[in-house]
Amino acid sequence: MSDKNSPLGSPKQNPDQNLETNPLPKDDSSLETIVRKIQDSMTLSKKHKFWETQPVGQFKDIGDTSLPEGLIEPPTPLFEVKQEPYNLPSPYEWTTCDMDSEDTCTEVYNLLKNNYVEDDENMFRFNYSKEFLSWALRPPGYYKSWHIGVRAKASKKLVAFITGIPARIRVRDEVVRMAEINFLCVHKKLRSKRLAPVMIKEVTRRVHLENIWQAAYTAGVVLPTPITTCQYWHRSLNPKKLIDVGFSRLGPRMTMSRTIKLYKLPDSPATPGFRKMELRDVPAVTRLLRNYLSQFVVSPDFDENDVEHWLLPTEGVVDSYLVESPETNDVTDFCSFYTLPSSILGNQNYSILKAAYSYYNVSTKTPLLQLMNDALIVAKQKDFDVFNALDVMRNESFLKELKFGPGDGQLHYYLYNYRIRNALSPSELGLVLL
């Protein structure tokens, strides 16, 4: 598996990476691992002219246990927050993107479709659907002013984008109002001109104007300083297509027909009472989820409104299933995944890779392994090519057994203006960002 540019080259890691369909155990002494370690150590000593000025954990402070956990800088009085937008280079202007407008949604969709995250080998690029963007950017209490675009003044073309949405995130026993920052994108022709720091400062300013002082975000690049570093795992559902498009390779001593047999799944879920989540399930799912998430160090603090928005099935965007006990009618288990296709760049036969991403899963009665196997079965029924999952929460307990293979990119999680003394392990994290 190659990982040429990571972690320096690819921003938020597109997990659509080469995957051996029969993954070999990672060898710590492999050349790849040694190269990665050298790259990582170079990254740590690298200057971050922008990030060094921000209230984030700094590399120089790693291991300094005298620093307190919690906010890094106290909030400033609201009247001291800069009232006017940051300056852009003169050919460009700010725009607030109205995601209720079909036309604006299409403009954002096209900017991301052509310029957003690619894998290290530029074979795949995320292709978030318009319906997905509309869902991801309009949760309860969202702010239109946090959907920020940059246009070329002359042509009015949208050339850059960044967003925030409000969220309550619990860190240990403190629930903090935060912004979740996502969809940072600068048009390919405008890269390396230091536009990204201006966009980050502008979204931060608009977040401050709402009296919110913390944020959560992820990236495939190493910045000061990850609270944890996760890995994507991939479960082939359509191995032939994945191999044909170069997403995965035929394992050693494997034939195509043996590979197809290896990944074959039953036609329908096995668990009695396994069904799609409905509106009437929101209270029970909220209880189940809140209880489950409370065991992790960092997680969202979901209420019923959040669960209705984020987890009630939305066609082509998010799928949720639960187990209703046939005896007691109690909701005992829950699983969900969201739909994020990638464009396949330069393949004659295929243009879209249909990927499902594991979202939140809770098991209390059905073993998690069996629950996730049922999730794989419904994803296969819905014609997904691959099922992706991070090694967060309890996911490690099913990945290997359900034939997920490790991907070759890492996803780093960050908090803005909130210090965590020691990095967390992925299994201490209860947060999935889209």
Ligand SMILES: CC(C)(COP(=O)(O)OP(=O)(O)OC[C@H]1O[C@@H](n2cnc3c(N)ncnc32)[C@H](O)[C@@H]1OP(=O)(O)O)[C@@H](O)C(=O)NCCC(=O)NCCS
């Ligand atoms: C990410 C992206 C917007 C950065 O823009 P750019 O033109 O490459 O970089 P700029 O010259 O504008 O800015 C560089 C600064 O932004 C920071 N930066 C780069 N990617 C970043 C990211 N994903 N999150 C936060 N900061 C990032 C850099 O670390 C650097 O700051 P530093 O000097 O303190 O280290 C651009 O590469 C892009 O659109 N890539 C494809 C989409 C993507 O990966 N988005 C990010 C998803 S997390």
